[in-house]
Amino acid sequence: MDITLWIVQGLLAAVYLVAGGLKLVRSRAQLVATGRLDWMKDNSDAAVKGVGAVEVLGALGLILPEATGILAVLTPIAAVGLVVVQVLALRVHLTRDERQPLPANVILLLLAAFVAIGRFLG
Incomplete structure (x- = not known):
């Protein structure tokens, strides 16, 4: 299971x-x-940069804590944060009636939830 999570x-x-x-x-x-x-047309430059920063920090949080053994509990917390990112992305796309990105959002949400659950329980 650990290999699959990695x-x-x-x-x-x-x-x-x-x-x-x-x-x-x-x-x-x-x-x-x-x-x-x-979706970026209706958002400020700062909002787009903020989303980018959250995504990069989430990516780092998925790997670094678990890999270094320093505050490894941050890895599943980062995964939960990325689940929240995808829930919000789904909301934005649904309210804008944008159907094309929805499958990718759902897949990313499910994968992040898998990591969160696997690391919290493991």
């Missing part, structure tokens, strides 16, 4: 590092221009 943590961390990193290093206008991030 694989899921690694995949989630990679996804959130890329997604959050792009939100931190690119401008909101550049991200909106891709045509896949319409």
Whole structure:
């Protein structure tokens, strides 16, 4: 089970590092221009950067505490935080009637919940 948790943590961390990193290093206008991030049109630059920072911190929290053995309880807490991120993302997309991102949001939510439960119980 530990190997499965590490694989899921690694995949989630990679996804959130890329997604959050792009939100931190690119401008909101550049991200909106891709045509896949319409929700950003209605949010400030600071809000987009804030989401990016939360995603990057969540990604780091999935790996570093458990890998170093320092405050390992932070790993499942980070996973719970990413579950909250996905619940909020689902809410945003549903209120905007954006159906395309929903499957990815649900998958990320379920994977983060799996890590949270697995690490809290393990």
